Amino acid sequence: MCFHVGMEFRPRSLPRLTYRFRMLGMGLAALPVVVVLHDLQAGWLAWGWMIAGCFVWPHLAYWLSSRSRDSYRAEVRNFLVDSAIAGSFVPMMHFNLLPSAVLLTVATADKVNAGVPGLWRRAMPGMLLALLVSGFLHGWAMDLTSRTLVVAACLPLMTIHTLAVSANLYRLMRRVQVQNRQLEALTQRDELTGLDSRGHWRNQATSRIGQLRQKPAPATLLLLDIDHFKTINDRFGHAAGDDVLRALAGLLRDCLPEDQVSGRLGGDEFGVLLALPPDQAAHAADALRAAAQALTLPAHPGLRFSLSIGLAALQPEGDLRDWLEAADRALYRAKDSGRNRTATALATMF
Numbered sequence: 001m002c003f004h005v006g007m008e009f010r011p012r013s014l015p016r017l018t019y020r021f022r023m024l025g026m027g028l029a030a031l032p033v034v035v036v037l038h039d040l041q042a043g044w045l046a047w048g049w050m051i052a053g054c055f056v057w058p059h060l061a062y063w064l065s066s067r068s069r070d071s072y073r074a075e076v077r078n079f080l081v082d083s084a085i086a087g088s089f090v091p092m093m094h095f096n097l098l099p100s101a102v103l104l105t106v107a108t109a110d111k112v113n114a115g116v117p118g119l120w121r122r123a124m125p126g127m128l129l130a131l132l133v134s135g136f137l138h139g140w141a142m143d144l145t146s147r148t149l150v151v152a153a154c155l156p157l158m159t160i161h162t163l164a165v166s167a168n169l170y171r172l173m174r175r176v177q178v179q180n181r182q183l184e185a186l187t188q189r190d191e192l193t194g195l196d197s198r199g200h201w202r203n204q205a206t207s208r209i210g211q212l213r214q215k216p217a218p219a220t221l222l223l224l225d226i227d228h229f230k231t232i233n234d235r236f237g238h239a240a241g242d243d244v245l246r247a248l249a250g251l252l253r254d255c256l257p258e259d260q261v262s263g264r265l266g267g268d269e270f271g272v273l274l275a276l277p278p279d280q281a282a283h284a285a286d287a288l289r290a291a292a293q294a295l296t297l298p299a300h301p302g303l304r305f306s307l308s309i310g311l312a313a314l315q316p317e318g319d320l321r322d323w324l325e326a327a328d329r330a331l332y333r334a335k336d337s338g339r340n341r342t343a344t345a346l347a348t349m350f
């Protein structure tokens with residue numbers, strides 16, 4: 001009856017979080033137990049156990065888990081004790097039907113909501129054992145009837161518990177949704193350049209091919225590679241190499257049409273989709289190469305770099321793999337013929 005949900009994310013504040021919920025749950029559970037014990041004119045043992053379970057245990061559980069080196073494991077153990085306490089109350093209440101059912105259900109639902117795999121199943125033997133021990137201590141008398149006051153005393157646990165669990169689950173779901181969105185955004189971006197990551201770029205390119213199949217339009221793929229990038233790293237340092245990669249990403253944004261789809265495919269290789277026919281794309285590529293050659297980096301005055309670019313027009317029958325292979329072969333032709341140039345894939349390359 002501690003209503004905590006989502007324990008699997010193991011927050012450091014776990015003991016404090018469960019403490020509040022356990023206080024509330026156990027406090028509300030005490031209401032029907034008190035009414036039934038009063039009706040049964042129960043003895044000191046039953047009253048003492050009720051006070052221990054409902055009012056002392058939440059503080060003890062907090063003390064134990066906040067002292068523990070592994071508060072997660074400690075809380076799992078506390079959850080099992082919660083269930084055992086709920087089970088022990090049933091014979092004490094002479095199996096009064098409604099509070100017994102509510103207590104056992106709520107205790108089990110807590111284990112499910114905690115998000116710890118199989119916790120509710122692990123809690124069952126302890127709950128049953130506690131019920132048996134309590135039965136031997138308090139007797140096996142049965143009085144299933146729940147009078148109106150007992151029903152009313154169950155209501156706060158039924159209503160407030162459900163609302164508290166729902167509110168907590170909602171909060172958790174919202175947080176997971178936000179984190180999922182953040183994670184997705186992170187995987188879509190190349191951290192260094194801010195361009196599309198390889199995977200996201202491939203997805204974008206594949207969906208662009210799908211659109212072009214539906215509604216044909218010119219499209220050209222550019223594969224870019226920085227010439228002798230290893231030498232730049234070796235001569236000016238890795239940080240300078242990173243600056244070059246970032247500067248190139250800036251050039252792509254500034255020099256190429258806005259509807260480009262640009263991504264860093266890995267290392268010093270970049271892919272760009274342009275909604276242009278190959279001759280216009282080749283002009284754009286040459287302008288980009290000229291801009292790259294002219295670029296100076298204030299932090300590295302002696303550093304200059306050039307680009308080799310392979311270019312391939314989309315063929316109606318090809319897929320992304322064919323398109324990339326054609327552009328790649330063109331890129332290698334550009335490299336082989338001396339670098340710092342643009343080469344266009346031959347039609348037979350597809």
Ligand SMILES: Nc1nc2c(ncn2[C@@H]2O[C@H](COP(=O)(O)OP(=O)(O)OP(=O)(O)O)[C@@H](O)[C@H]2O)c(=O)[nH]1
Nearest residue numbers: 225226227228229230231233238239241242267268
């Ligand atoms: N600074 C930096 N270097 C990287 C990064 N990723 C890969 N590299 C380096 O990029 C270099 C790529 O080298 P190569 O594939 O030999 O290419 P290259 O030196 O440009 O040779 P050519 O393409 O034939 O002109 C390697 O030295 C990698 O270590 C990165 O994120 N930052």
